[in-house]
Amino acid sequence: MKKVWRFIVYVCVMVLVVGGSGAIGFVSTMQEAMSAYDKPVPASLQSVQAPVYDSKKQTVAVVLANEVTEVFDFLVPYEMFSMTGEYNVFAAAPDKNIKSLTGGLDVVPHVTFDELDQLTGKGPDIIVIPFMPILDEDKYRPVREWIKKHSGKETTLLSICNGAENLADAGLLNGKSAATHWGDIGRLEKKYTEISWKRDQRYVHDGNVISSAGLTSGIDAALYVISRQKGEPAAAKVAKEMNYPSYHFVQRPQMEPFTAGLSDIVYVLNNAFQWSKKKNGVLLYDGADELMLSSAFDTYGASGTTTTITVSSKREPIVSRHGLNLVARYQLADAPKLDKMIFVGPDVKKLAASDIRSWNENGGKAEQLYLHSDSPERFAMEPAFEDLAKQEDIRTAKFAAKRLEYRSTSQLQLEGAPFSYEAFGIPIGITLLSLFVLYLAERRFVRRKTVSA
Numbered sequence: 001m002k003k004v005w006r007f008i009v010y011v012c013v014m015v016l017v018v019g020g021s022g023a024i025g026f027v028s029t030m031q032e033a034m035s036a037y038d039k040p041v042p043a044s045l046q047s048v049q050a051p052v053y054d055s056k057k058q059t060v061a062v063v064l065a066n067e068v069t070e071v072f073d074f075l076v077p078y079e080m081f082s083m084t085g086e087y088n089v090f091a092a093a094p095d096k097n098i099k100s101l102t103g104g105l106d107v108v109p110h111v112t113f114d115e116l117d118q119l120t121g122k123g124p125d126i127i128v129i130p131f132m133p134i135l136d137e138d139k140y141r142p143v144r145e146w147i148k149k150h151s152g153k154e155t156t157l158l159s160i161c162n163g164a165e166n167l168a169d170a171g172l173l174n175g176k177s178a179a180t181h182w183g184d185i186g187r188l189e190k191k192y193t194e195i196s197w198k199r200d201q202r203y204v205h206d207g208n209v210i211s212s213a214g215l216t217s218g219i220d221a222a223l224y225v226i227s228r229q230k231g232e233p234a235a236a237k238v239a240k241e242m243n244y245p246s247y248h249f250v251q252r253p254q255m256e257p258f259t260a261g262l263s264d265i266v267y268v269l270n271n272a273f274q275w276s277k278k279k280n281g282v283l284l285y286d287g288a289d290e291l292m293l294s295s296a297f298d299t300y301g302a303s304g305t306t307t308t309i310t311v312s313s314k315r316e317p318i319v320s321r322h323g324l325n326l327v328a329r330y331q332l333a334d335a336p337k338l339d340k341m342i343f344v345g346p347d348v349k350k351l352a353a354s355d356i357r358s359w360n361e362n363g364g365k366a367e368q369l370y371l372h373s374d375s376p377e378r379f380a381m382e383p384a385f386e387d388l389a390k391q392e393d394i395r396t397a398k399f400a401a402k403r404l405e406y407r408s409t410s411q412l413q414l415e416g417a418p419f420s421y422e423a424f425g426i427p428i429g430i431t432l433l434s435l436f437v438l439y440l441a442e443r444r445f446v447r448r449k450t451v452s453a
Contacts, residue, residue, distance in 0.1 A: 017434040021273075021427075045098075047316050048325045050090065050110035053119050057088050058229070061116055061124035063147070064093040064109055065132035066139040071101035072215050072298040072404070073130030073160035075324075079290035080222045081126070082322035083238045086230050090124075091324060092116050094142035098327055103297030103308050105282075108317055108325040113146040123150045126225065131162035131181075134169065144170050152208075158225055159211045160218035167209065168192045176206040181214035182258035182405070199257040202249045202405075214258075214405035215298070216381070220249040242291060243379045245408040258402060266395045267403070269423040270304030276422065277307055278339045278391065281366065283359070284312040284328045285352035289321045292344040292372055292380045299384035300342075303400050305392045305420070311335045313355045332358050338366035340391070346376030381406060389414040396420060 053059075062078045063069070074091075082089045093099055093109035100106050117123050127150060134140045148170050151157065159167050164180035165188060167173050177196040180188055189197050198204050203212040203221035212221035219242075227235035227250060239247045249255065282296045300306040312318050312328035320326055330336065332355065341364060343352065348370060375383050381404065389397035394414045401409050 017430060021430055045096075045108060045317065048096075048108050051088060051323050053088050057086060058125040059088040059090065059116075059120050060126040060128060061090050061092040062128040063130065063132070063143060064091055064099040064107060065143050066094055066097075066099070067135050068100050068102060068133060070131040070161060070163075070215075070298075071103045071105055071301075072294045073163055073218060074101055074107075074128075075105075075290040075294040077128045077130075077158070077160060077218060077222045078324065079322055080219070080226070080238055080242070081128075083241060084226060084230060084234055086234065087126075089322070090116055092124075094146070101297070103301030104329065105293065105297055105310055106327040106329070108327060110323075110325070113142070123155065125154075126156045126158060128222075129157060129159040129163040129166050131160065132166055134166075148172065155208060156225060157209045158221060159209070160221070161212060161215050164188070164211045165192075167211065168195060172209065173211070176209060177204050178206065178209070178211040179204045179213040179217070180211065183214070183260065183403070200254055202253040202255050204253075213255075214403070216246075216404050216406050217249075219244060220246070220253060223247070223250045224253075243377060245379055245411065249407075255407070258405065263395065264399060264402070266399050266419065266423065267304055269427065270392075270396060270420060273423045273426040274305050274420060275426065277305055279307045279309065279336070280340045280342055281309050281311045281330075281335055281338045282342045282344065283348075283352060283355060284310050284318045284326050285348070285355050286318050287321050287345075287351045288318070288326075288348075289345050289380070290324060293320070293326075295380040295384040296342050296344055296371060298404065299381060299388055299400050300391075302403065303388060303392065303396055305388075305396060309336070309338075311341070311359075313358055332364075333362050335364075338364075340367045340369055342369045342371055343373075344371050344380075346372045349373060378411075379408075382412060385412055386414060389416040391416075393417040393420045 060081045062074055064074065078089060078091065081087045090110045091107060092111050092113055095112055096109050098106050098108055111119065127147060129147065132143060151172050157167060157172065162181045162184050164173065164178050168188065173195045175194060177198055179198050179201050185197050185199060202217040203210055203224060210221050210225060212218040223235045223239055226238060235250060236247065280300055297308050301308040309330060310328040311330045311332060313332050315331060317325040317327050341359065343356065369387060371383050371387065372380060385397050385401050388400055394416050395418065397414050
C-alpha cells in the first residue's frame with residue numbers, strides 16, 4: 001500500500017510542477033501577444049485616404065473590431081474583392097482609430113460604419129465578418145449592432161473562419177447551417193445549439209449567409225461569392241492571380257474534416273515551453289501585397305514560436321497594393337534587435353529598394369528573408385510554411401498548415417528538425433528534475449525518519 005501512495009505522490013508532484021510551469025509559460029505567451037494591442041502607435045494620419053466610391057459598383061465592407069481582428073480573415077478577403085475591380089471595398093470600423101490585427105499588424109479604417117451608410121445611402125451589399133474575439137462587451141457592441149442593422153436579405157453576410165461565432169453571437173445563424181474552424185466547432189456546437197454546424201464543408205451557403213471553415217476556406221467562400229455575382233471567369237481569374245491551388249472547392253465545398261489529434265499538442269507545447277521565442281520583423285512598404293503580408297503574420301505569429309513586429313521607413317501610414325493604410329510599430333532606425341527581417345512579395349527588391357538599402361545602412365544585422373522573391377508562381381503561404389519548418393521544426397510547420405486549413409500540403413517541401421527539441425525537451429527535463437528532487441527529499445526526510453523510528 002505504501003508503494004501505491006508513493007507512486008501517487010510522485011505522479012501528483014510531477015503533474016503539478018510540469019503543468020504549473022507550462023501554464024505559466026502559456027499564459028505569459030498569450031499575455032505578450034495581447035499586450036501588443038494596447039500600445040499606442042505613433043503615426044501621423046494626415047495622409048490617410050479612402051478609396052473613391054463608385055455608385056455603379058456593389059460595395060463590400062470588411063469589418064474591423066475595436067480591439068483585435070484576425071489578420072488572414074481581414075486581409076485576404078479584402079484583397080480578393082479588390083482584385084476583381086468590380087467592387088467598392090472599404091475597411092470599416094466603429095471609428096477611425098487605428099485597429100490591430102493578430103500578429104501585430106495595425107490598420108487605419110477607411111470609413112466608420114456611419115460614414116459608409118451615408119456614403120452608400122443604404123449600407124454595403126456585402127459584409128465580410130472576420131473573427132473578432134469579444135474581449136470587452138462595451139467595445140464590441142457597436143460591431144454587433146451594425147452587423148445586425150444590415151442583416152436583411154438584401155445584404156450578403158460572409159463570415160471567415162471563426163467569424164461565424166460573431167454571427168452566432170448576433171443571433172443571425174439561428175435555424176441555419178454554418179461552418180467554422182475545426183478547432184472551435186465542438187465548443188460552438190455546445191454553446192449555440194440552435195445552429196446546424198457542418199464539419200465537412202469548406203463553406204456553407206444558407207439564405208443570405210455564407211460561412212466558411214478555417215482561414216484558407218475563406219478563400220473558397222469569397223471566390224464562391226464572386227462567381228455568383230460576377231461570373232465564374234472573374235472568380236477563376238482571381239484564383240489564378242493568387243496562385244491558389246484548391247479552386248475545385250469553390251464548386252464542390254465538401255471536404256474530409258480536420259479533427260484535433262495528439263500531434264496537435266505541438267501548438268500547446270510551443271506556447272508553454274518554447275521560452276526562447278524568435279523575434280521577426282516584417283517590412284511594410286507602399287504596394288505590399290495583402291495576402292503575402294498575411295503569410296508572414298499568420299504563419300509565424302500564430303505558431304507559438306515567434307513574435308512578429310512591423311517596421312517601415314516612415315511614421316505615416318504606408319499604402320498596400322489595394323489601398324489599405326497600414327501603420328508600422330517601428331521605423332528602420334529604431335527597430336529592436338531581430339532574429340530575422342522578412343521582406344514579402346515577389347517584387348519587393350524593386351518596390352522597396354530604398355527601404356532595404358536604408359535597413360542595411362542602419363546596421364540591420366538580422367537574417368534577411370525574401371519570402372516570395374524566388375517563388376513568384378507559388379501560393380503565398382507555401383514558402384512561409386517551408387521557412388517555418390527550417391526556423392523551428394517540421395511538426396510545427398505541419399500544424400501551421402492544418403490550423404490554416406491548407407489542403408495542398410503535398411506541394412510543400414518541409415525540411416528541418418522533426419520536432420521542437422526545446423518545446424518537448426523542457427517538460428521532460430522538468431519532469432526528471434522534479435522526480436530527482438522528490439527522491440532526494442524522500443531520502444532526506446521520510447526514509448531517515450523511518451530508520452530512526
